[in-house]
Amino acid sequence: MxxxxxxxxxxxxxxxxxxxxxxxxxxxxxxxxxxxxxxxxxxxxxxxxxxxxxxxxxxxxxxxxxxxxxxxxxxxxxxxxxxxxxxxxxxxxxxxxxxxxxxxxxxxxxxxxxxxxxxxxxxxxxxxxxxxxxxxxxxxxxxxxxxxxxxxxxxxxxxxxxxxxxxxxxxxxxxxxxxxxxxxxxxxxxxxxxxxxxxxxxxxxxxxxxxxxxxxxxxxxxxxxxxxxxxxxxxxxxxxxxxxxxxxxxxxxxxxxxxxxxxGGNNAVIVTSHADLDLATRAILFGAVGTAGQRCTSTRRILVHRSVRDELVKRLVRAYATVRIGDPRAAGTLMGPLVSHDAVAAVQSALARLKEEGGEVLYGGAPLDGPAFPGGHYVEPCIAAAKHEYRIVQEETFAPILYVIDYGGTSRPRDHVTLLGEMREAIALHNAVPQGLSGSIFTHHLVEAEAFLAHTGSDCGIANVNIGTSGAEIGGAFGGEKDTxxxxxxxxxxxxxxxxxxTNTLNWGMDLPLSQGITFGEP
The missing domain is CATH 3.40.605.10 (Aldehyde Dehydrogenase; Chain A, domain 1)
Incomplete structure (x- = not known):
């Protein structure tokens, strides 16, 4: 050192x-x-x-x-x-x-x-x-x-x-x-x-x-x-x-x-019934766990269609279980420490509030200690079942907590009217938080993708299709709306x-005409 x-x-x-x-x-x-x-x-x-x-x-x-x-x-x-x-x-x-x-x-x-x-x-x-x-x-x-x-x-x-x-x-x-x-x-x-x-x-x-x-x-x-x-x-x-x-x-x-x-950011990923779940799982894992959830673009909320909700959760839990936590300098580590003891305490406080409001921890969330986790700065990344109206969901906890919220019906929409109606529901949930930095949608359906990117779609400064909320390139303007x-x-x-x-105006003539055709005094 x-x-x-x-x-x-x-x-x-x-x-x-x-x-x-x-x-x-x-x-x-x-x-x-x-x-x-x-x-x-x-x-x-x-x-x-x-x-x-x-x-x-x-x-x-x-x-x-x-x-x-x-x-x-x-x-x-x-x-x-x-x-x-x-x-x-x-x-x-x-x-x-x-x-x-x-x-x-x-x-x-x-x-x-x-x-x-x-x-x-x-x-x-x-x-x-x-x-x-x-x-x-x-x-x-x-x-x-x-x-x-x-x-x-x-x-x-x-x-x-x-x-x-x-x-x-x-x-x-x-x-x-x-x-x-x-x-x-x-x-x-x-x-x-x-x-x-x-x-x-x-x-x-x-x-x-x-x-x-x-x-x-x-x-x-x-x-x-x-x-x-x-x-x-x-x-x-x-x-x-x-x-x-x-x-x-x-x-x-x-x-x-x-x-x-x-x-602040309170970034959401919409996972529709037309999503590639393998692709979505990989993107959500990095978005929620990368930098131990301490990015302003970290994925905080998953808005998943009910027809694929259980399967997505199963894949996420399996993926989270493979995350190696520990010394960030060690080969193979995917998640290091939180920045301070206060950040670790904030995780515990957020999960306590989640449970008070009726939510459920589906995976992780516990502080980690012992020889492999010195200093008291480590936690398990957390997946939690939540509802949009929970107050804790409306806030940004700068930590690896992922709220799973479902929308839509229990089967894939079979007609255009139903599909658009369910997309309106998902977009409304996506936008109904104070923050507006980054959001994304996973779908192979053109209508769903375009609805998300339309002026009636995502209200974030960054809106993505089939990539996660985190990891923006430097060539695009970075930033968001509302409380962001x-x-x-x-x-x-x-x-x-x-x-x-x-703004510069240069007169290279010999007269002095005024704009808007105005005359002032003797010509």
Missing amino acids: HELLSRLGLARDENLGGFDGEHWLGTGTPLDVITPIDGARIASVRPIRRAEYEHIVARAEAAFRTWREVPAPKRGEVVRRLGDALRAHKKDLGALVTLEMGKITAEGEGEVQEMIDVCDFACGLSRQLHGLTMHSERPRHRMYEQWHPLGVIGVITAFNFPVAVWSWNAAIAAVCGDTTVWKPSPKTPLTAIATTHLAARVCRESGVDPAVFSLAFGSVEDVGEPMLADPRFPLVSATGSTRMGRRAAEVVGRRLGRTLLEL GGGRESGSDAWKSYMRRQ
């Missing part, structure tokens, strides 16, 4: 949590970083305090004024080099993600690969920040729009994707001409420090001010709330709970700033969030 920290520029004892582009800062009380794998201390981090926050933001603001002058393709070249640095350190950084957050090795390295992919995407994007040309109604006039850099972007990330979500924002903001100040989760600061070390080195080697990628690890009082209220941040991108997102929207909105919010916050990050045209749009 100590060799790993050293290779990533981290101290085995104490690290500083702030970076201003030139110096590392941190005068707060040291915070021990604990691995959920066995509860051992990895290292400590000194958070920054309010005065250091002010200094870091001032430096990021100064760097922005220089960085925005760099041509966008040149900015893209710096981001490409960042991707190369991440490639060179993929295994080490992935191992640190596993150590600090608890993801299995494949997922830890996969998260670093996601950063690499985003850097590649952003590099290409740097030559495609296109505006539009419009025809003017006035003679000898030209209208067009262009996009300009926005400013310093505040990036607040959560523990479950400790580095990938930063890259969605920072890499794309960088090619757009913005600088970023990153506030990582208090549970995962070491991965943020290591990533910032890599970014700083790339900037120095490229002749660029490393304050393009600044770091501000600190408390809500010293960093979080000041960032939300700070007019120097025209945009704050925040990933976390809906409660946190409401606070961010309120404070940033009060000063008329922008927010990009990626909040409405933000969009990563692919498609999400880059526009990090820029300001400007």
Whole structure:
């Protein structure tokens, strides 16, 4: 472990949590970083305090004024080099993600690969920040729009994707001409420090001010709330709970700033009577158990047609029984620990509420202890029979709990009217939760698939057919509706969030006609 920290520029004892582009800062009380794998201390981090926050933001603001002058393709070249640095350190950084957050090795390295992919995407994007040309109604006039850099972007990330979500924002903001100040989760600061070390080195080697990628690890009082209220941040991108997102929207909105919010999910898979149950089972298993159910896109609810409900449950129980739980670094492990003791307690609380409301645990849910499960962070993944109206089903428990809810008749629909009626029932159940991030349907019937994707179908930002709710590609815009916050990050045209749009009209004639045919004064 100590060799790993050293290779990533981290101290085995104490690290500083702030970076201003030139110096590392941190005068707060040291915070021990604990691995959920066995509860051992990895290292400590000194958070920054309010005065250091002010200094870091001032430096990021100064760097922005220089960085925005760099041509966008040149900015893209710096981001490409960042991707190369991440490639060179993929295994080490992935191992640190596993150590600090608890993801299995494949997922830890996969998260670093996601950063690499985003850097590649952003590099290409740097030559495609296109505006539009419009025809003017006035003679000898030209209208067009262009996009300009926005400013310093505040990036607040959560523990479950400790580095990938930063890259969605920072890499794309960088090619757009913005600088970023990153506030990582208090549970995962070491991965943020290591990533910032890599970014700083790339900037120095490229002749660029490393304050393009600044770091501000600190408390809500010293960093979080000041960032939300700070007019120097025209945009704050925040990933976390809906409660946190409401606070961010309120404070940033009060000063008329922008927010990009990626909040809770309560994602459902509809399994129809026309589904391939083998395919559905595999997708549900990864969606519900992957990352120990700690993804915002994790599968929380199964809405299954009554004609296939028992068979699907039987397959899921059989599949869950094969999941190897334990040290995420060990070969063959499919599910590691939850991030904290509080997360384990939340599972037990949710299952107690489920039973109070009349639900039944069909598989798992028990905490795991003993020599194979040190630290007290492990649980069995759980399958539970539930009803849609249960209050616990309406909430997101950030853990591997899967609620099975049935719909429709006891046999496959034999006519078009019945089929559409049952699809309306399933879609209504799918949509009738406060969250709206990701959803999917398993079916080989064209009508069911198209009904799910229609404007009267899924109300989520991500809607899939015959794949699960989790594991979105970086090329599509990521985000959701309702209590999920409405933000969009990563692919498609999400880059526009990090820029300001400007409409331009150019008169190349000798007259001054007004729009809408208005005359004012003497012609």
